[in-house]
Amino acid sequence: xxxxxxxxxxxxxxxxxxxxxxxxxLPEHRFxxxxxxxxxxxxxxxxxxxxxxxxxxxxxxTQRPGFLRITTGDHGLETIRAKNTLVKRETSHxxxxxxxxxxxxxxxxxxxxxxxxxxIRNHLKLVVCHEGQTRVRLVENRNGVVTVLGDRALETTRxxxxxxxxxxxxxxxxxxxxxxxxxxxxxxxxxTFLSDEGVLEGKHHTGTLVGLFxxxxxxxxxxxxxxxxxxxxADPGDL
Numbered sequence: 001x002x003x004x005x006x007x008x009x010x011x012x013x014x015x016x017x018x019x020x021x022x023x024x025x026l027p028e029h030r031f032x033x034x035x036x037x038x039x040x041x042x043x044x045x046x047x048x049x050x051x052x053x054x055x056x057x058x059x060x061x062t063q064r065p066g067f068l069r070i071t072t073g074d075h076g077l078e079t080i081r082a083k084n085t086l087v088k089r090e091t092s093h094x095x096x097x098x099x100x101x102x103x104x105x106x107x108x109x110x111x112x113x114x115x116x117x118x119x120i121r122n123h124l125k126l127v128v129c130h131e132g133q134t135r136v137r138l139v140e141n142r143n144g145v146v147t148v149l150g151d152r153a154l155e156t157t158r159x160x161x162x163x164x165x166x167x168x169x170x171x172x173x174x175x176x177x178x179x180x181x182x183x184x185x186x187x188x189x190x191x192t193f194l195s196d197e198g199v200l201e202g203k204h205h206t207g208t209l210v211g212l213f214x215x216x217x218x219x220x221x222x223x224x225x226x227x228x229x230x231x232x233x234a235d236p237g238d239l
Contacts, residue, residue, distance in 0.1 A: 034047065035232055036231045038066065038229045039066060039068040039228070039230075040065075044061070047089075052080065058071040058084050064224075070086070070213070070214040071222050074215070074220065075218075080120060085117065085213040086212055088211055091234060093168055095165075095235055096165045096232075097163070097164050097233075098230075099114055100162075100227070101228070102225075102226040103226070105130040107221070108219075109218065110130070110214075110215070110221055112213065113126050113212065114164060116164060118193070118199070118209070119202065119204030121204075122141060122143060122198070124138070124164075126138050134153075135153055135154055136175040137151045138185045138186035149185075149188055150186020152185055154177055156180065159177075160175055162174075169189065169191045172184070173188075212227055
């Protein structure tokens with residue numbers, strides 16, 4: 001490799017691949033695919049991504065050991081100012097993802113939960129919220145058109161497991177309150193809007209993401225959403 005005066009470089013003097021230099025032979029190393037994260041480590045695993053720059057004052061792995069705590073911020077998923085949306089890349093067309101959340105909103109506005117994310121105008125969220133009582137709600141944002149696909153009362157004073165099951169373009173969402181039974185919250189069909197082929201305008205991420213988030217709905221309330229674990233299981237037949 002030779003550096004030129006203008007700050008660029010050439011390889012093999014621009015003559016193409018060299019037959020003299022060979023690449024080093026490194027030992028094979030297979031990285032473990034971590035399907036479950038119990039948030040016990042002092043740092044986030046490398047496969048977690050923040051949608052944008054995080055706000056380190058609003059998330060912590062140490063405030064409640066064994067939990068990822070996200071404190072509700074001021075902006076929702078539909079704005080680029082949303083902070084601390086934490087996601088992983090989908091690696092399969094057939095999988096299930098689940099998390100356990102402890103979150104106790106007392107007024108309308110704050111919400112936290114699971115999200116299938118492609119951009120600010122294209123995502124699905126399964127959230128714990130409060131309207132007269134604690135509820136779990138499935139909300140679709142399809143190219144900026146927001147639709148509630150499911151809404152169930154949630155009889156719990158502690159925690160809840162939120163789950164999505166993906167089979168191609170169909171996504172089914174469920175909730176399991178501590179000590180209760182599974183509730184089917186809703187189904188999203190024809191989820192091409194979570195891909196380049198279905199985006200009608202604007203810029204989005206490359207590839208669909210799945211993960212977790214919390215925000216206060218513009219109320220200014222700072223409320224802790226404690227995520228106990230996150231689990232991603234691909235269908236073995238799709239690997």
